[in-house]
Amino acid sequence: MINTAAMIAFPDRCRIVPLSRFTTWRIGGPCAVLFPCDVGELSAMMEWIARENVPWSMLGRGSNLLAPSRGWDGVAVSLQGPFKGFEIQGREIHAGGGAALPTLVGACCSTGLSGMVFAAGIPGTLGGAVFMNAGAYGGDMSGLVVGVQAVFPGGEIGCLSGEECRFAYRYSIFQDRPGAIYRVTLRLAPGNREELRREAREVLEKRRNNFPVRVPNAGSVFRRPDDGPPPGRLLEECGLKGRSVGGARFSPVHANFIENTGCADSDDVLALIRLAKEVVLDRTGILLREEVRVLGGGE
Numbered sequence: 178m179i180n181t182a183a184m185i186a187f188p189d190r191c192r193i194v195p196l197s198r199f200t201t202w203r204i205g206g207p208c209a210v211l212f213p214c215d216v217g218e219l220s221a222m223m224e225w226i227a228r229e230n231v232p233w234s235m236l237g238r239g240s241n242l243l244a245p246s247r248g249w250d251g252v253a254v255s256l257q258g259p260f261k262g263f264e265i266q267g268r269e270i271h272a273g274g275g276a277a278l279p280t281l282v283g284a285c286c287s288t289g290l291s292g293m294v295f296a297a298g299i300p301g302t303l304g305g306a307v308f309m310n311a312g313a314y315g316g317d318m319s320g321l322v323v324g325v326q327a328v329f330p331g332g333e334i335g336c337l338s339g340e341e342c343r344f345a346y347r348y349s350i351f352q353d354r355p356g357a358i359y360r361v362t363l364r365l366a367p368g369n370r371e372e373l374r375r376e377a378r379e380v381l382e383k384r385r386n387n388f389p390v391r392v393p394n395a396g397s398v399f400r401r402p403d404d405g406p407p408p409g410r411l412l413e414e415c416g417l418k419g420r421s422v423g424g425a426r427f428s429p430v431h432a433n434f435i436e437n438t439g440c441a442d443s444d445d446v447l448a449l450i451r452l453a454k455e456v457v458l459d460r461t462g463i464l465l466r467e468e469v470r471v472l473g474g475g476e
């Protein structure tokens with residue numbers, strides 16, 4: 178069940194880890210995780226992945242990810258160390274794909290750069306946020322990204338402009354052309370530090386009041402339907418708020434969040450997602466689509 182070939186190919190850079198430690202749901206069994214220390218190593222790993230035809234996935238903060246409890250025989254790639262750094266030059270931020278969004282939001286506020294406050298409280302990495310075009314409160318990554326550097330399977334390095342990322346609601350081109358986003362350039366606007374700090378505090382306060390904060394979760398489970406009410410309302414109207422399967426429960430605080438109440442496994446979460454899709458489709462004719470990603474593609 179574990180990809181030992183990765184251990185053999187990259188003995189110094191591969192660890193078998195329980196994915197529950199790498200996901201905000203705190204769910205996930207053992208998996209081989211590769212930790213490249215620079216772009217050259219990342220490129221060599223992506224070249225090996227393509228050559229050996231190994232199932233693979235990038236692993237950010239795991240804040241939008243369901244990892245199988247029985248483990249995964251693919252290879253996850255995690256950008257740590259130098260990939261977490263960033264520099265601010267004028268109105269631009271040049272940051273590694275592993276940089277933490279909360280750190281970047283804090284840096285923007287204390288430097289007086291405006292445009293990123295929407296991301297306060299989103300616990301992901303920059304690479305994951307670009308991949309998902311993460312957004313909230315009227316903003317998303319598409320408004321900030323001017324350039325992305327990524328390594329694709331085979332080892333080829335690509336530089337994409339913001340436009341080439343083809344951002345749309347919770348979508349970027351990387352969902353159809355997977356690659357390892359290792360560096361991103363963001364362009365912000367000048368802003369007032371005090372004002373930005375106040376706005377960030379307000380966003381965090383809104384989140385604390387409206388979303389579950391102390392129970393492990395992965396943010397919104399379902400995407401907003403193209404037309405129709407938000408998923409939280411649909412789920413609530415269909416009587417699913419607070420509904421549980423095993424240790425997984427639709428949050429009593431906000432129905433579009435699934436909480437791990439302590440002992441949930443990935444099958445509990447998948448069963449709850451399936452149940453909700455069936456009930457909502459049956460009662461409203463609306464087919465909900467998942468926003469959370471399933472490592473290895475699901476069941």
Ligand SMILES: Cc1cc2nc3c(=O)[nH]c(=O)nc-3n(C[C@H](O)[C@H](O)[C@H](O)COP(=O)(O)OP(=O)(O)OC[C@H]3O[C@@H](n4cnc5c(N)ncnc54)[C@H](O)[C@@H]3O)c2cc1C
Nearest residue numbers: 235237238239240241301302304305306311312313358396
């Ligand atoms: C409490 C909470 C609140 C949240 N609020 C919001 C919100 O308001 N708005 C919102 O949009 N989301 C929200 N989320 C979801 C999540 O934080 C975002 O989707 C975030 O962008 C995911 O980043 P990540 O690093 O955790 O990615 P992961 O969950 O690790 O991965 C998500 C996907 O991105 C891919 N990926 C990750 N890193 C890279 C990389 N470097 N290169 C290429 N692909 C990569 C993965 O392969 C995977 O398919 C919330 C989550 C939580 C737990």
